[in-house]
Each structure stands twice: as structure tokens, then as C-alpha cells.
């Protein structure tokens with residue numbers, strides 16, 4: 001039997017890379033879709049060298065036509081499509097007075113519109129293949145409770161939980177589920193950048209920046225990307241077939257919902 005196929009955006013590093021590697025271990029063939037083509041190719045090559053099946057695809061998730069083409073390419077080259085993970089996102093620090101129309105458009109297109117473009121592309125392919133599928137969107141603990149200084153990021157992550165619920169209702173009749181995952185503070189390049197900015201704003205060093213985050217975590221430590229990937233593995237696999245419209249919070253107990 002051929003492998004199930006997962007298309008993962010932002011999979012060239014951080015949480016996305018970890019998700020790709022975990023889904024390969026689960027038996028999926030994966031498309032590593034990312035703006036950073038060089039890094040995406042390195043991840044795909046490394047997975048292939050270890051015996052997995054992976055291809056790298058260049059993608060700017062805010063480009064609707066590009067997303068459609070990339071999903072079709074993945075389905076053609078990997079022989080199907082079963083799971084879309086809309087993982088790519090950006091998280092600039094945005095005190096209210098710093099927000100411009102240009103920045104608003106950029107963050108909302110990359111974080112929110114991308115999920116819709118991805119869903120449109122994946123749903124069309126699921127239907128053409130005559131089966132359902134799974135859509136999994138990256139939210140955040142910052143999409144469960146508003147986070148200071150992250151007006152744009154935090155509000156896009158609330159929007160992702162909302163569009164996931166709508167998709168769950170609209171797509172159930174086609175055998176498609178839609179769920180989100182909400183990481184806490186994960187040790188990735190994105191988080192290191194945020195910690196750096198917070199530290200610079202406060203006139204402190206990066207270590208201080210990271211420590212300001214761990215104090216609000218019930219489990220008392222930051223998250224590994226693999227711990228988020230474990231939750232996504234559940235959402236991508238058949239053990240979660242009777243689950244849709246939900247946000248799986250994997251944050252070490254930052255938010256209790």
C-alpha cells in the first residue's frame with residue numbers, strides 16, 4: 001500500500017521541521033514547503049538519507065496561486081494527499097503604536113490568509129482523489145489568551161482558531177476534519193528572535209529574555225519542538241478521526257481551558 005502524504009508549510013526549520021520528521025517516523029511521505037528553499041531541500045535530503053520519503057517545495061504561503069500549484073505538485077510527486085499542516089507563521093513584536101497598514105497586511109496574509117489558501121488547495125485535491133482528509137493549523141497559546149506586545153501575532157492566532165472551527169463545520173460533509181494546535185514557548189529560531197527583541201527592549205541579555213517566558217509555565221520549562229510534533233502526530237493520524245474544530249493546547253500548562 002502506498003504511504004499517506006502530508007504537506008507541511010514552514011517545514012524547513014523549527015516546529016515544522018520537527019512535525020515533518022515525526023510524520024515520516026509515523027509512516028507518511030512528506031512535502032517540506034517553505035520560503036527558504038535551500039533549508040527545505042536540506043531537510044528533505046536528510047530525511048531521504050535516513051530512509052524516509054520527502055520532497056522540498058518552494059512556497060510563499062501568502063501567495064494563493066503558488067499554494068495551489070505547490071499542493072498539486074506534492075500530490076503528483078508523492079502520489080496523493082491526506083494531511084495539510086498550515087504551520088508557517090511570523091511573529092513580529094508589535095506594540096500598538098508601531099503597527100502600520102503594511103505590517104498588518106503582511107502578518108495577516110502570512111498567518112491567516114495562508115490557512116485559507118492552503119485549505120482551498122487541499123480540499124480541491126482531496127475531492128479530486130475521492131476521499132477526505134485532515135487540515136491542521138498552527139495556533140498558539142497567544143491565540144487562547146492575548147499576549148502583551150503581540151497585537152498582530154496574537155490576534156492572527158485567535159483568527160486561526162476561529163477559521164478552524166468554521167472549516168470543521170463546512171467540510172465535515174466531505175469527510176474532512178480541521179483542528180488546530182497551540183504551542184506554548186518552544187525552543188525554535190522564532191522564539192529566540194522574540195526573546196532577543198524583548199531583552200533588547202528591556203536593556204537585558206537573551207538569557208534574561210528567555211527566562212521571562214518560562215516563569216509562567218506550570219511545568220517550569222520551555223517546550224521542545226518534538227513535544228509539539230507529538231501532538232500534531234495525533235491530529236494527523238487516525239486516532240483523532242472523531243475530533244474536529246478543536247485546538248489542542250500543548251503549552252506545559254500556560255493556559256487552562
Ligand code: NAD
Nearest residue numbers: 010014015035060061088089138140183185186188189190
Ligand atoms: P520559525 O520561525 O522557527 O520557522 C518558521 C518557518 O516558516 C521558517 O522555515 C520560515 O522560512 C517559514 N516561513 C516564514 N514565512 C513563510 C512564508 N511566507 N511562506 C512559507 N514559509 C514561510 O517558527 P516556529 O517557531 O517553528 O513556528 C512555527 C509555527 O508555530 C508558527 O505558526 C508559529 O506561530 C507557531 N508557534 C510557535 C511558537 C514558538 O514558541 N516557537 C509558539 C506558538 C506557536
